[in-house]
Amino acid sequence: MEPLVAVLVVAALVGVPAVVLWRVLSGRRELGSGPAERATFETLHTASLAAPPLRAGLTQAGVLKASRHLRQLLGSPAIAITNAEELLVYDGTGDHHAREAFDHAASTLKDGRIQVLQLSCTQPECPIRHAVVVPLTTDDRVVGSLAAYGDHTSAGLVRAVQEVARWVDSQLELAELDRSRTLLMEAEVRALRAQISPHFIYNSLTTIASFVRTDPERARELLIDFADFTRYSFRRHGDYTTLAEELRSIDRYLTLERARFGDQLQVTLRIAPEVLAVAVPFLCIQPLVENAVRHGLESKPGVGRISIVAEDAGSECSITVEDDGLGMDPEHLRRVLAGEERATGVGLANVDERLRQVYGDEFGLVVETGKGAGTKVSMRMPKYRPGVTVR
Amino acid sequence: MSSLVAIVLVVLAAVLIGAFGVRVSRTTSDFYVASRTVTPLWNASAIGGEYLSAASFLGIAGLILTYGADMLWLPVGWTGGYLVLLVLVSAPLRRSGAYTLPDFAEARLESMVVRRVSSVLVVLIGWLYLMPQFQSAGMVFRAITGAPAWAGGLLVAGVVAVNVLSGGMKSITFVQAFQYWLKLTALAVPLVFMLLAWRADGAPGLQAGDPWALPLHGREHPVYATYSLILATFLGTMGLPHVLVRFYTNPDGRAARRTTLVVLSLLGAFYLLPSIYGYLGRVYSLSLDGPDSVVLALPGHLVGGVAGELLTALVTGGAFAAFLSTSSGLAVSVAGVLGQDILRFTDGVRSFRVATVIGVAVPFGLAVVARALPVADVVGLAFAVAASSFCPLLVLGIWWRRLTTSGAIAGLLAGGGLAAVAGLVTVVGGPHGGWAGALLAQPAAWTVPISFSVMVVVSLLTPGRTPPNVARTMVRLHTPETLDVDRGDWRPRSS
Numbered sequence: 001m002e003p004l005v006a007v008l009v010v011a012a013l014v015g016v017p018a019v020v021l022w023r024v025l026s027g028r029r030e031l032g033s034g035p036a037e038r039a040t041f042e043t044l045h046t047a048s049l050a051a052p053p054l055r056a057g058l059t060q061a062g063v064l065k066a067s068r069h070l071r072q073l074l075g076s077p078a079i080a081i082t083n084a085e086e087l088l089v090y091d092g093t094g095d096h097h098a099r100e101a102f103d104h105a106a107s108t109l110k111d112g113r114i115q116v117l118q119l120s121c122t123q124p125e126c127p128i129r130h131a132v133v134v135p136l137t138t139d140d141r142v143v144g145s146l147a148a149y150g151d152h153t154s155a156g157l158v159r160a161v162q163e164v165a166r167w168v169d170s171q172l173e174l175a176e177l178d179r180s181r182t183l184l185m186e187a188e189v190r191a192l193r194a195q196i197s198p199h200f201i202y203n204s205l206t207t208i209a210s211f212v213r214t215d216p217e218r219a220r221e222l223l224i225d226f227a228d229f230t231r232y233s234f235r236r237h238g239d240y241t242t243l244a245e246e247l248r249s250i251d252r253y254l255t256l257e258r259a260r261f262g263d264q265l266q267v268t269l270r271i272a273p274e275v276l277a278v279a280v281p282f283l284c285i286q287p288l289v290e291n292a293v294r295h296g297l298e299s300k301p302g303v304g305r306i307s308i309v310a311e312d313a314g315s316e317c318s319i320t321v322e323d324d325g326l327g328m329d330p331e332h333l334r335r336v337l338a339g340e341e342r343a344t345g346v347g348l349a350n351v352d353e354r355l356r357q358v359y360g361d362e363f364g365l366v367v368e369t370g371k372g373a374g375t376k377v378s379m380r381m382p383k384y385r386p387g388v389t390v391r
Numbered sequence: 392m393s394s395l396v397a398i399v400l401v402v403l404a405a406v407l408i409g410a411f412g413v414r415v416s417r418t419t420s421d422f423y424v425a426s427r428t429v430t431p432l433w434n435a436s437a438i439g440g441e442y443l444s445a446a447s448f449l450g451i452a453g454l455i456l457t458y459g460a461d462m463l464w465l466p467v468g469w470t471g472g473y474l475v476l477l478v479l480v481s482a483p484l485r486r487s488g489a490y491t492l493p494d495f496a497e498a499r500l501e502s503m504v505v506r507r508v509s510s511v512l513v514v515l516i517g518w519l520y521l522m523p524q525f526q527s528a529g530m531v532f533r534a535i536t537g538a539p540a541w542a543g544g545l546l547v548a549g550v551v552a553v554n555v556l557s558g559g560m561k562s563i564t565f566v567q568a569f570q571y572w573l574k575l576t577a578l579a580v581p582l583v584f585m586l587l588a589w590r591a592d593g594a595p596g597l598q599a600g601d602p603w604a605l606p607l608h609g610r611e612h613p614v615y616a617t618y619s620l621i622l623a624t625f626l627g628t629m630g631l632p633h634v635l636v637r638f639y640t641n642p643d644g645r646a647a648r649r650t651t652l653v654v655l656s657l658l659g660a661f662y663l664l665p666s667i668y669g670y671l672g673r674v675y676s677l678s679l680d681g682p683d684s685v686v687l688a689l690p691g692h693l694v695g696g697v698a699g700e701l702l703t704a705l706v707t708g709g710a711f712a713a714f715l716s717t718s719s720g721l722a723v724s725v726a727g728v729l730g731q732d733i734l735r736f737t738d739g740v741r742s743f744r745v746a747t748v749i750g751v752a753v754p755f756g757l758a759v760v761a762r763a764l765p766v767a768d769v770v771g772l773a774f775a776v777a778a779s780s781f782c783p784l785l786v787l788g789i790w791w792r793r794l795t796t797s798g799a800i801a802g803l804l805a806g807g808g809l810a811a812v813a814g815l816v817t818v819v820g821g822p823h824g825g826w827a828g829a830l831l832a833q834p835a836a837w838t839v840p841i842s843f844s845v846m847v848v849v850s851l852l853t854p855g856r857t858p859p860n861v862a863r864t865m866v867r868l869h870t871p872e873t874l875d876v877d878r879g880d881w882r883p884r885s886s
Contacts, residue, residue: 242642244426244428244642247422247425247426248422248426250422251422251423254422266420267420268418268419268420269418269419269420269421269422269425270418270419270425271425271426273427273428273429273564273640274429274564274639274640276426276428276642277428277639277640277641277642277643279488313558314723314727314743315490315491315727315731383490383639384488384489384490384491384494384498386497386498386501388488389488389867390488
């Protein structure tokens, strides 16, 4: 029994790393056979190694990592990369030339022309006698330079440096694109933030006005609720709040709506205490409740029921808002959620969009509805997602 | 016979809870009622209910009976672990917003690789912890019915798997809290009767010349084993996956600390009981077919008659409650991590189902294959793995800003890997004799220092690999929620 166990343990300890190593290496062995194929592969592979660090833009850290591969691509003893202000990296032999590298680039940076320079060097064994300096451009603007140093120049080398520079340019443009995409996403999240509906403000104020004479005390309480609700909704800081906080705001909202509808509006809650502390996007449930009140109950005679359920689902929490109102045409709703048609209110589409932005497409809203059949909107939210925290 | 009834009742209750779910979450129209959070007392009871496993319920008494006073360090350590958790980890961990240990690793080190490594370790620890639960269930079931040893394990594994699959194990804070009080009652009530019987017997003491009560006397290499045990239990508690998810229920860091404090007193009260069982077992020198059965055999031996049978039934029911509650909590945690981070099918539900089946089947298979070591010893190995992997990650991650991604990975692999290998060698082939056996059976004394030093040294060697937002993370971890400071804004993952 025991030797068998020992053999098994040893086999696992040796076998697993061996398999991993084999998988890694076998990727390399399946190259083409001919020298041309191999050369093509080597070139493309070197270029692909240089690409990721450059995707961060023209920064010292990124360029430092990419320079080794770029030098290999050009086959020169040394290369230098500058941005518009300073030398970013000098990589290769002849470190004493690093001091002059930015001066070599100065004229290229100014007018964007290619230079072929002859260098004087006091050290006899130094292989660096010539330099080819080409500009790096983004949108026709010179943002830096790439210089190749070596013991000779040729038309071929100049062309090669130019091509490499153009390839670097395209990487830098992609970096620029990445940056603008991130900015855009952030801007979108900001723009999608909580919007309270003008209808609600108008309706609340008229309701409160109707109480001012008959029941001034009630009017005062409602006004305070209204103030609290708006303060929460208009707050500037933080994109997230806790579920408990969000429920408190819904309570104020429903107090105001109840003042308007009286006993016509009945609300049931079932909240698992485990999920109260979950961080959720700010005002992500209130619009659903508002939607239930407006589209579900306002235009329907008799009592309307809304139920809000929050359940614990392991690493996620699931939230459902259901009403027994008029319901919607599913096809119309699909078009609204797809953004093909403007909805009358702000509600669902906005929440859907924000959830997808924050958690990914698989966490969008799920709506079950039909004409005259009520509406049930459910969503899931992971309990933890990097960056999603309440301030 | 009445013991079998008790088992059937406990299992039936568990299945019903799983099938129908417990509507403990209140249905109300009052927002104030609906948004009341779980109080620290409830939360702490739930942690106690999930934490007190077969090892605490049966194992401790057996080891104390067999090896004497040294083994008192087990209950002390299993409680004291919460003291370390309270002082070093609870509040910052809650403020990090992490739900599981891999979540914390990702939040602090901003690396998916660290997350994966943590996930694998969570699964390993969970399996090492689940395996002895199934074994003990088999042992108890055989003692009651005479069925083969695997039958009881299969019963518990099956009930747990079905419950987790049907979604019945969610929102069960109040069920688990009830479990704590059930286990406490199931040990305390028989103990009262037994102490009365012992008094009526003329309160006999130990046999003259029994070295049982002397420290450093029970096992081989007692000094090493004792210190290793202390290290594993004090530092391992914070790395148990099913304990940490309960902290998420606390609304803030302050509540997390309060909860931990209550847990300390609840566990302190509970752990008095098995120690007395162990003592009584020694005094009456029962003939047992394994140290773990002392708790079950004692009431019948001391009290006798119908009363004794009923008390045995109560203890048996309590033991099965312990198997089921701990195993369920562990299975949920293991399946969650396995499905989310390791299997990762596109269909989340299917992923969780497959993960549940694997998560329960593997430790059951181990339980059948492996030799039956004392349950508390095997659970101790799970603690050792946790202490030499997650303890350094949590402590250094929370209190040392120079921890780097490479350092964390190296430390987790070195400490967790060595402890896990030691644990597997002991479980599958052990127990071994001599120094090698002692080192393998209680690995914490060498794996914990190795893990800490590897993490520190590799971090110092790779200063470039500190996570970019470490300052912001530290502010978030350590600033009380009531302070209004800038904790940073959300930025989308760029990749």
